[in-house]
Amino acid sequence: MIFRKLHFLIYILLCTMLFVTQSCDKIKQKNPHEKQDLTEINRLIDIGHQHYENEKFDSSYYYFNKAKYTAEIKKDTSRIIHTLSWMAQIQRNQGDYAGSETTSIEAFPLIANSNKFQYGETNIYIGLGYNYLLTNENDQAIYYFKKAINSKTDEEVKSDIINNISLALTEKGDFQKAIQILLPLTLKKEVKNNPQSFARVIDNLGYTYDKIGNSKAIFYLNKGLKTREQIKDNRGLLSSYYNISEHYKTRNPNLSLKYALLAYQKATKVNSVDDRLQSLKAIIHNTSGNELKKYSLAYLHINDSITKVRQKAKNQFAKIKYDSTLEKEENLKLKTQKILQDEEQRTRNLFLYFVVAIIILISILLSNFLIAKNKREKIKASYTTEIRISKKLHDELANDVYQTMAFAETQDLAKNENKEILLSNLDGIYSRTRDISRENSTIETGIQFIPNLKEMMSGFNTEKVNVLTNGMDKIHWKDLDNNKKIIVYRVIQELLVNMKKHSKCSLVVITFKKDKNKLQIDYTDNGIGTVNNQLNSKNGLLNMENRIRAAKGSITFDTKSDKGFRVGIIFPIES
Template sequence: MAIKPNLFYDKAYELNSKGRTDSAYVYYDKAEDVFRLHKDSIGMGKCIVNKAIILTEKGDYYAGQELSLKAQQYFNKNNKDQYAYICSNYNNIAIASNNAKDFRNAIKYYDLAIKYADSEENELTYQKNKANTYKYEKKYPEAIKIYESILPQIKNTNKKLYARLLSNLENVKSLNNPHYNPEQQLLQAIEIEKEIDDKWAQNAGYAHLADYYMTNDKKKALLYAENMYQIAKEIRSPADRLEALQKLILLDSEKSAENFQTYLSLNDSIQREKDKSDSKFAFIRFDVEKIKRKNAEKEVELLYKNFGIGALVLTLIGGFFWFRKRKKRLEQEKEIEVKNTQLKMSKKVHDVVANGIYQVMTKIENQEDFDRDKALDELEFVYEKSRDISYDKIEEEKEFSKVISELIASFNNDTVKTFTAGNSPTIWESVSPTVKEEVYQMVRELMVNMKKHSHASHVALKFEKINNIVEIQYKDNGIGIPGDLIYKNGLLNAASRIEAINGTLTFETKTEKGLKVNILFPVS
């Protein structure tokens, strides 16, 4: 997998190597965002480690520790290619802990840095740092043991490190044993440092000598303190100049006041620069964190927006599947309804048509004198019933008042005029389907009887509802029916139907002309 370039990281590295750590911190932060965009966890870890080291160097030890601890999650301890970053990170935690006087954690993390050291040189550096922590903790024997184990390894290979460690060893030996004189070995270390022009190490060597002679030979102590002060000025180290001036104030009584004033002036200058640098860096960190916070808020806002869009999409998808499922369910219900209707009609055909024809056939078969007209009447009745069955579904879907009106109107022709009055939907609102069926059949039988027997030219039916009682008045201008013939003319069924719905059926036969029939039944 090709590594994607990160110009911010390259710029940060360049600035850091030049000592421009404030600017380097900003570019490391920008580089971290680029690495995050590319999902490069190692790159992110490198940026965080470098920012942590800068914070520690600035004296913000706790912030440096916090960032280094955060950086650990981006590295794989099983991958030796990442050991350089892992050990550097542990070393920074140890340095920050040491400067914060947390010696126990400093030793712990130096051990981890040594464990993951990617080179012998780095391992020796971490060993040296660990020994220095023992020195600050005043565990001199432990420090001496480490220094003495390192020195033989580097005597002929690394003059610079050898001289520095020799100087540290002699200093610790003198601290561990006040009767031990380290001067000869310290001067030997300084000679090596002069040879390789390591003025920073020379400065530390003179400081060790001045400290050793501070109580037992003030003249020598003053000489070494003056040497330290001159070297500190050459290397432009304000901190070392302050340390040297502290020694000179105590050792040179003639120039004590002068050195004290110099010390105060230098200390004020250092403090101002430090405050200025800290303030500048604080603003840099504040701006960096502010930008990060705004980016985080935008990410959260985008997350909520995406969540809302996602929820809407899921709702639409869910609604689509629900609609499709509901449609399928309705179709299945419709299919079931059609099948039930078919079964119902099949049963009716069997009960009405088949049974009716069978009854006619039985009568013809069993009668000695065949009555052709009577047989035709019975077959016509079966025919009418079968026609009713074919229209059942249609009638169920129509308003009952329309069904009745259409039934009556179907008998209207050139010789017979039918009239309907009062047949409004409100009359049938509370009438049950069973009662409607019986009423329909009774009206149909009256109209069939009229057509076959009355020779009427005008037929009228009036519908009325009074106090939950429905009244149907039938009237025609035909020849009428003698009372003793009523139940012999196909109206027996009408009489049985009215009884089934708890109603009454009255025939008025003694009229001047025609037939009147009153049908009454309760709504509920």
Template sequence: MKNYLLLLTVLLISCNRDKTNKPNTFIEKDSPSYYFLKSQDMKLEATDRLKAVNKAIEMTGGLDSHGFSGQLAYHKNWLHFSSGQNDSLIFYHHKVFEGPSKNIDYYYLGQEYYLMGYYFSEVVRNSEEAFRNYTLSKGYFQKIRDSSWVGRNLLNMGTIQKDKSDFFGSKETLTDALKYLNSRNDKTYMVQCYNLLATNHRKLLNFDDALTFYNKAIKLTDSPTDKFIYQNNLAATYIDNHQLKMAINLLDSISSIPIPVSNQKEYARVLDNLAYSKWLSGNKIKENEFQKPLQIRIQNNDKRGQIASYTHLGEFHSETNPGKATSYFDSVIILSKTLKIPRAEKDALKFLMELEPTNVQLRDRYVFLQDSLYKQELKVKTQFAKYKYDDKLKQESILRLEKDNAEKELEANQERTQKILYLGGFIFTTTILGLSLFGFRQRTKRLKQQGMAKTLEAIQETEAELSRKLHDDHGGKLNQLMSLIQIDADKEIILDKTEELYNHTRDFSRTLNSVDTGPDFWNILKATLEFAKPAEVEMMFNGGKELNWSTVSDQSKTILFKVLQELIINMARHSKAQQTVIIFKEHNKILNVYYEDDGVGASKESLFRKNGLQNTEKRIQAIGGSIIFDSEEGKGFRAEIHIPK
């Protein structure tokens, strides 16, 4: 009854699927929508509701048309089922849903096969057909990625496998179901999965796993009734695992919970398990503690529960009253045959064989049942495995087809994209080349103008520097010598000044002279720099001798010569250095020269006020190079020179 109410609730929700979240708009009377809504009115008799849905189907063209609604067809079959019109249910199911395809929505196909699965499971008791229909329903819901309904179908499939003693298969199916269910929307179904998984593990004697899953179900459920049932299951597992004290404590605690009249079967089960666990633990109990739950079960026509009570009573009397025990076990066998539960009969026969070890008929019946159960379970497991395997192949086939179609569409899109890209790329490349060529020409022209301007500026700066030196230095010394001659100074002093003027003139001439950039450039450069430095300054070179100077352009050699000469002259005049280091390196066709001395240094502001250094920088920039000055007062002077070879 509980399963039927759950199905009724689920199917009502699904029937109202398209009505949710829609505004209340005026529905024209005597229209398909009007009659469809009328068919869902629970206040009407079932026959009137069926008339309404049939009228709606007729107005849409009938079940044989290609324009009818799958929702209407499914709702019609649901009404047949809820009214107990099983022949009509089967007839219209085959006519509409298993006949030629009418392009029915996958959602309603899934709902229809879920309904048929429930019908075969709970009404006809045909587990194979139920499993097949649940499998088909699952496949349709997988197509629309409705994970909740996929999980529910797997839950029902796992339940059928458990009921048919396929505990391993059930465990696998229920584990898959949990992957599709979530605790926010599917808590009830997750709880059922945990309870069934625990039962499977219990039957497989995996008691630790069984206890874990029962506790998960107890923790997650919001239903006091379900919690009561799961706690009873947990206690039964404690009994199976010989944890009798824990079983007694748990059963004692829940036996005092007020139980509604509708749940007397579970209350009887608690009392029976409590009496059984106490007896197993060695406590002295009276037969009445077993008789009380038995009477509750008889009053509620709970024949399965009676089997458990008679079995426990038989065990209770086995040693003290074998005749009475035999009578109880005979009752178990009668009920087992009535309910078609051969496993319960086999268990009773096992106890009877202990009471009557010489009874050959009991032994033969036990062996027969054991063989029959083994063959039946093997057949069931094979059949369920086949359904699952066929479904897997079907899903894989669908996925391959979807993949092939997707790949073909992707290839077509890629071809179109490539054509567009080729055309766009050709236009883009042509445009870029045209713009680049124009830009290159403009840039070349601009750079030529800038280069000429920089070169001219560098020449003018050099000329201005030479003019200043000629006027200030050379002119000043010449004027001083003329003054000495006019005052008829000492001849020795005049000769010394004359020699000093000569040497200065010679140095100035060397500055003006062109640089020898031939094979002996390095030696000339080194000698010139060493000659220009003060005698007390130690000058060290690194890398210059090893450098292949023939690969350096004459223009770069000339500029480098002048720049280094200017740096040494500047050092000699201002730095008061004791040591100077010049390092030469080559990298990626760039000549890198590093100059450093340990003189007094200068602030960055004073560096840029020196015309000689400014002129040096302009010379380097004129040939596309760069020079970086770095100095602080009291920390020496450094320069990095980078010029193209």
């Protein structure tokens, strides 16, 4: 029955492709109108903006680059500059400052060769100014901010640019000049009528006064904070909290810590990684003991993660540009090639149909094979679990039950001492029975999954052992199917049971991360570690390995005894 459906599907596919091919030449003869070309450019730009708003920056960059290429064909200078400014902004946001500078400079010949003001010119200069400000090249930043002011833009934007110039002067150490620029800004109607701009100006003024130790600093910083609280400017509040924390750094460490924590919370809310790192530095400066350790670990984790993400983003941006270049070259080649004869095209299409049919057939067969294999692996994992439970019952309970029975038969239970021993033995047997039951009981995979998982892990916290988790609440657990949730629960449980029995550690860290469509779990403890032959003898860990592989995942063990015990687990989120 399956193969009959397959033949029918292939037949329909071949007929459809033949129809499309026969219509292809007619379609190619139609030349698109200018309006259609402009509509396509605008459509690509709109998609780029949508992805940017959703923080899908690689997709946003891709569509802006595609819009730029389409605008180049049409020789639409204004839209080319517009797309370049957004591509540069995306690269700058991802820490690719060199790439952002290169992209911005691409617009220079277009601006220079145009005899009229181009839409996006101001943004190119502002973007370069920000780029140099973030890389501490303050003279270059001031130069491009001034070019932005000299371009055709409104007074409100000019006020913001002047504010940025003052910030560059402050970072340069030219505090008095920065103050001379900022004070008149506070009186301009464009600034006073815009609470967000006004808050930025007076916050920068307070920040600059603080640099020279002027007592007016805290007045302006608090005024900026109050304004931002009134308009609920989250990103602005983040800046205010941090600047006030720096003000109290030496004057009042407790207040400094309070505002640093507020800055960290706000940076987390607006998903600003650089500001989170900056806030953590301030927190670390004002903490000690366990709190210092906690925030230091958070800083290291975020710093490592953002370095990897940004390097990946740089590579992705470079690849998109490279692919675009290849596409241009390929299109030029296609334009110079002769049109293939109709009979040749039909022959190739027939060959393509045959290949597609074979691929579909192989895909179905391979899919059936993998499904059957997965079922066998699940059955094997279940069987292994049953064997393990049986062995536990025999090894941990059978002998104790027998000895307790023998004790009850041979000893005088009328004596309080013997009665206490019997009760103690029975209590021990009950505890181990309960532990085995919990290890193999039904696991809630609904809304109580995370609370139950946390409760299970907290059960391993003792006065001597501290179990920490990182990133658990950032995972979208609803995307994980129930079977994999059970695997996550059992694997973590097995690791902690193994730790309790063998590790002799004082600290356990379990980190959860999502990498594309994969869930990564890293387990680390500072115990005595193990070696390969000991690892192979631990049935619990072998059973855990079987569970992971049944879910099409992978597991790696770091068995260096001088570095504790480390386990890395990766498996796909979707089936």
